[in-house]
Amino acid sequence: MYLNDTIVAPATPVGAGAVAIVRMSGPRAFEILAKIWHPIRPRAGAREPRKLYLGDVIDPATGALIDRALAVAMPHPASLTGEDVAELQCHGGPLVVRRVVALAIAAGAAGARMAEPGEFTRRAFLNGRIDLAEAEAIADIVAARSDSALAQALSHLSGALSERVAHLRAQVIAIRAHLEVEIDFSDEDIAMPSRRTVAADIERLIADVALLHDSFARGRLIRDGVRATIVGKPNAGKSSILNLMLGTDRAIVTAVPGTTRDVIEDSIQLGPYALVLSDTAGVRESGDEVERIGIERTLRSARDADFIIAVFDSSRPFEAEDADVIALIHDHRTRDGAALAILNKQDLPSKLSADELRERGVRVPILAISAIHAEQAPPLRSELAQMVDALVAVPAPEGIAISRARHREALATALGALKNARDAALAAIPPEIVAVEVMAAADALGAITGDVSSEDVLDAIFREFCIGK
């Protein structure tokens, strides 16, 4: 990747639409624009930056008209990427877009190059327009599946997380400055009262960094949604419950036990949060190999879930498979997961009651419904909404929560280094060594915003963007 070439890419998705935007960025963006696009009223005054003008896209080699399009020029440095940016708003047909992009690339020896995924955003980062946490927030906005995910990403984009991290980093660097004084007078003995002050300062920082680190539990649920796995014996009505929640016939429902074999996933918005539902193969001993693999997937999905929806069939007596499902709930709850039991098929004569389920060891809320009746969806939704709310509502410092594993790892590294620094400070170890740990913590925090970054990290981050972003 070279920063001094000019890149081009469609900024809108492939396919037909009212408008498609072709975006160029780099030193030759305006030159290329002038070659391939001509205003229809060339004498209507000087063309101003950041204003749209109507014109024709014409192939300079043949003079052929390609499209009629609006063009806008956004000069550096106050542009998306910090470079000269030109955009063409073409008609939204895939062929038109391909031809306009091809023209930009073919525009003489000084043509543009097709952008890599995320390259516009990467340039914005490299040119200091946004920091790394803000760049990641852009990807999160595009991927948001719920109101809360969108709100969290927008708050990160507006710098809430970056400011919090910068504040922590500034405090770490202040401790380093404190140690500098000691380094300058290092031929004298280490003054322990002063060291205890340093250790106490570090201790306070550890608490603040830990708070942000632990906010990942909440931030991830907000960003990715709460993963709920529906489990139960074959024919209990798991797929019917998925369909009831989704309001569509997403999963196949039959009276034949063992119909669902693979894990079927779909998401709904529940209040401000996304609930990612997984319907699974019924839990039972099976001689059928495909079904056995399906059951293994059920167990794996349940293990990874934040939430278990356990379905019991009230029209049948309690069976060994139901005991397996109860064991699954217990196992999940030992890992702090939440669960809801559903006693299904209330419309049929009852062979299994909520009381019996309690006696058999169910310690989670039990909701009695009939999954084949659409009017049962609202009570189920509201029960789940309340439980999800309780699960996500873990307090976070100043409402800010991290949502990316990369940020959590950086904070864990910073925590480790700060703990080492605190111990070294109290053990009367030379200030230079304490300072090394303190700076390791500062670097780890700096990695979140990209003050400290490597090509590998940038590659990994921007790979998840689409072309043209």
Ligand SMILES: Nc1nc2c(ncn2[C@@H]2O[C@H](COP(=O)(O)OP(=O)(O)O)[C@@H](O)[C@H]2O)c(=O)[nH]1
């Ligand atoms: N009467 C009645 N039948 C139900 C109810 N829920 C599911 N069923 C039926 O039970 C059978 C199995 O349902 P399904 O959702 O495929 O169960 P799964 O194997 O747990 O996914 C199907 O014939 C459904 O129509 C219910 O609440 N009442």
Ligand SMILES: [Mg+2]
């Ligand atoms: Mg099923």
